[in-house]
Amino acid sequence: MSNIAGHRSGAVWAVHLSVVFLVLLWSFPTVGLFVSSFRTADQIISSGWWSSLSTQESQRPPVRIAGDEFEEGGAFVIEGTLFELDEVKVSSWGTSSRRPTEFEPGATAELEDGASLSVQVDGSYRLSSPVTLEGQRLPRVFTTASSPPEFTTENYTNMLSSSGTAGGMGKAFLNTFTVTIPATIIPILFAAFAAYALAWMEFPGRLILIAAVVALLVVPLQLALIPLLKFHNAIGIGKGYMGVWLAHTGFGLPLAIYLLRNYMAGLPGDIIENARVDGATEFQIFTKIVLPLSFPALASFAIFQFLWTWNDLLVARVFLIDSSGQTTVMTNFVVELLGTRGGNWEILATAAFVSISVPLAVFFFMQKYLIRGLLAGSVK
Amino acid sequence: MSPAVQGLLTIAVAVTVCVGYFYSSNLLLDRVLFPAKGPNAGRNINVANAIRPWLFLFPAFAALALYLAYPVFESLRLSLFDRSQGNAFVGLDNYQRMIAEPKFREALGNNFLWLLIVPAASTAFGLLIAQLTDRLSWGSIAKSLIFMPMAISFVGASVIWKLVYEARPATVEQTGVLNALYVFFTDNNPLAWLTIPGWNSFLLMVVLIWIQTGFAMVILSAALRGIPEETVEAAIVDGANPFQIFFKIKVPQITSTIVVVWTTITITVLKVFDIVFAMTNGQWNTQVLANYMFDKLFRANDWGVGSAAAMVIMLLVTPILVWNVISVKRDYR
Known part of the structure; x- marks a missing residue:
């Protein structure tokens, strides 16, 4: 079936033009930030970024x-x-x-x-x-x-050297990685085993547990802030990396279990039955067959969790960032710049662009998995 | 010890402990407790198979119970007690105090606006773009660019849009796109948009719509592709115009997906905190519940009212939660 509007070329042009318009509308703000990060402070305040292109x-x-x-x-x-x-x-x-x-x-x-x-x-x-x-x-x-047109990379060199006007971004950048990588890997481990049990093992109460996971998918994490902070203080880990890793693990688990269970349940049953008949233990079936086959779902979740933990501000502020200022993350760094240097667009734009560059890179290289995950993850 | 090394060590320890737990608990079950040999071999295998799922489930569900289920009840409890009165039980006092606060009513009112506008606008834009790009040769590039804001943090998006809404004195050139256009077309003085009640909440919503449209588009685009071709062909043969095909043939067939997209965005809206926090911090009548709650918990240190606000968010999510659980019971049976 060809384009349903294809009978009239005018309509086709209208479609092309409106999509071009929408794409421009959607990318315009980001391009603005990107261009601004390559302009000097004087240029930014003396003219709009769009005029710097000509x-x-x-x-x-x-x-x-x-x-x-x-x-x-x-x-x-x-x-x-x-x-x-x-x-x-x-x-x-x-x-x-x-x-x-x-x-x-x-x-x-x-x-x-x-x-x-x-x-x-x-x-x-x-x-x-x-x-x-x-x-x-x-x-x-x-x-x-x-x-x-006149552009400079000075803002970036200033920001990345710790002696620059708003030093400390390098540290925040590394801290963010320190938060995100364990917070991405740990929930996958937990969730994969549980998802396998929910998909391929028979036991009473399975449906109730699946329903519980789906229910927890929508519980706002705001409710967890104070109770968990109290809990972390009680067991002695207080505010710190351990706390933020555990929190991200807990909050990421419902989606992880849900995505992986749905994917694993769709794997061909014959393979698993054959392996059982051949005397493989459940543990072997899981590690040797199900886990390798589930790679696309694991990748989808890993990307989600990475983006979410990298972009998170709330969990980091509550469970990680203390008054010492040593454990700031990129999002918090940018928010603080907004407060203290709200008018210094060359600093803000550069910091913000550095902070979104990693998710954007992940997005453009692994879009396939991200879309697959989105399609599998939206509750039917 | 540097945090990066600590991070790597944590990963190593977590992986080892986790794999070790699953491996050794399985081994214990199969070899020591209920070995599949001897006089009771058959019974042992059955018992072991009945226990094993719980071994697999235990770590994840223990974490879920502790990190998501318990806090719901603990928040409920906290909202009924007052820390400043030595943790005395105060019943619904916190709720009454909260409702009496103008800032709370403002947050609730704004949140309803957000709930009305953001999911509707994101879904509508998403559907429109999904339909327009459906048969376009360069559709995937267009979709990719519109989907891109999904990867950007709320904080990053706030900075991006703050630059758009930037206001400079009337005597100099405007560097914010919105004011530049406004001055160019109306010849009025530029406005500090984010400080104008009414407009500003709407402009904050634009940021979230900008982000969520890509999500709606991806899901709806997949749904549109899933529509059986025959239905569209039949409509064309019957002489339906493109608008009729879209609204009368396609949309009715993807209603359930539209509902899913709508509810997912609704939940995101209820949790939205970073955008308001970074752009206005609830000043100038832009407060929303999540930011109000953060204010109460961590600035005013009022756990009672903060938890009460959290319970209000929970209450607003509950219908969606119940509906999801019911549909699971239906789908998986």
């Missing part, structure tokens, strides 16, 4: 003239260029913030004390004065210039 005329941050003076024909001169980039074209300039577009490129501005300043289209300037400029406060130059 040559734009914009008012640039003021540059204070600096450099060594030399004598030329009885005048003291400083020469230099305002921009490090070659392709910037000045359209107007000025020396005060009240009249930043006073002069054309090439014009000469008369300053106090008989000094004069000229700025060319390419941003090169010449400041000359009858008296020495040594020790004087040199003027600032305001420019409006068109510049080609």
